[in-house]
Amino acid sequence: MTQGEGSAELLDLMESRRDEFVQGWVRSVSGTLRGRLSAAEVAQELGEIYNALLGALKQGGLAGRGDHFSEVRSLLIELSRNRARQGFTPTETALCVFSLKQVLEEALVASPDGARSYLQLARLLDDLGLFTVEEHAKTREEIISSQAEQLLELSTPVVKLWDGILGVPLVGTLDSARTQVVMEKLLQGLLDSNSTHAIIDITGVPAVDTQVAQHLLKTVVAARMMGAQCIISGIRPQIAQTIVALGIEFGDIATKATLAAALHDALAEIDEASSLRKEGLL
Amino acid sequence: MTDRVPVLKIGQILLVSIQTDLEDQMVLDLQEDLSQRIVDTNAQGVVIDITALEIVDSFVGRMLATIASISRVLGSETVVVGMRPAVAMTLVELGLSLPGVRTALTLERGMEQIKRLNQNPSAPR
Structure with a gap:
């Protein structure tokens, strides 16, 4: 030393x-x-x-x-x-x-x-x-x-809207990391609640470009493979115009202007299924 | 001699429950067995249960699509049931969306769907 x-x-x-x-x-x-x-x-x-x-x-x-x-x-x-x-x-x-x-x-x-x-x-x-x-x-x-x-966890809730119908209100921009979280939560939610319909509400998504649309499509396709029907709702007028201007194709995925309209559709389909069941056809 | 995947008959529906990872030969055997059974039993539909599969790669994905096509040619509908969330996400990441394959969450729902399709053949998938 x-x-x-x-x-x-x-x-x-x-x-x-x-x-x-x-x-x-x-x-x-x-x-x-x-x-x-x-x-x-x-x-x-x-x-x-x-x-x-x-x-x-x-x-x-x-x-x-x-x-x-x-x-x-x-x-x-x-x-x-x-x-x-x-x-x-x-x-x-x-x-x-x-x-x-x-x-x-x-x-x-x-x-x-x-x-x-x-x-x-x-x-x-x-x-x-x-x-x-x-x-x-x-x-x-x-x-x-x-x-x-924490923000990522908080910003992607999956809520049960009705028996058999899940809602996913998205707030903020969708990037690939968030899509992953949303997808995981939605699919697990479908399994846990035994739901046949999922409504993805994009009222809180500020802008939809090809990237965001791609992520939405992925989520919908994944939910379909689990046997659930997906409806995308909350498309604002400006967003609708952007989607058309960009030439984004949602294919055969149902889209609605409001969450209420989407819920109406989903309920109608569930009603149809349950009435068939009542008549003993299922 | 490799194992064969059993094809079970419930009413007018054929049930294929896949319990292990599939090898090439098993898939070919299954396609052969299933098409034969559809013709023999005049089945309304086929339900393929993949609840037990933790890994579904492009090979299995293609097999599901092929079986669906075969049974459609023979006049019966195929529903794949019990796909796990992780499997669905992997398939999407691989770019496989299983076009032309009907899906349902559970076996019960899959069988309901087939019955409904036979009542109303023009129903969307």
Whole structure:
């Protein structure tokens, strides 16, 4: 373990004036909180990090990505994750680490070998600060991707409209990922509810182009293979015009202007089947 | 000697329940057996149950279409029943929409459909 003289001096200083530095650190960080965290919480967090940092410095010098800094790093991960969830910006999160420099700067300026110690410390803290920002970004990405997933789940409900009739109100643009989810849910719904008819309502779909039509067709074909009749409803006047202008062919798939009209048709077909059954023809 | 898929007769309907993954020879045997039975029994329709199939590839898809065509030529309708959601999605992704094959959710519904078709031959599929 090769510790430069500067590092030894730094260590002594950090150990002997621990309380003073931690207090200074907490004070400077507390200024940026704007009421999102209590000062006591910050004091506890920073105190733990300071102790871990001190331990790591004692063990093996200034290499911030080394093994002996693993405790410091795990504490920083926790800190940046919490900060990201509470809506702190990356700058504010990184400043938590960088503000320790400021606190130590004043103490080190006074000592004879201070400049060297300060530079070493600055390098270490820069490294740890960058690490914090990285973690912050990673957490944010996790939050975004889990929200996207939730949105996907929420935006594709399959509802039972009548005995034997399922409704799928689509809201938002249809891409291939969503089509997959819609298809899965619809087919499973058909199986679970033993339905013979499905109405796909596209009132909430802002635009229908060839791509979206292709996805709709796929869904209808899949439902047909499970033995269900599909009706596409909720086609607005502008959409109807676009469909014709683009030359999209829905083939023999029934389309209706409103959900009510589609439901009427589906009920009529179900009625026909049940009356045949009553007459003993089925 | 490979196994043969049994062809069962319920009233005027023939029932083929496929329980295992099919090999080429089994498919050829099935086509032969089924066409013979349709002629012998003068069946109204054929129900093919694929509830047990977890994987349906283009080969099986083509077989279903072929059997449907054969039985139509012989004057009876074919209904494929019990397709699983995952199977339906795979077929769509493969670009197979089984044109000309009638489908129903369950065996019961498939048999109803055949009876209805015989009452009203012009009904849409």
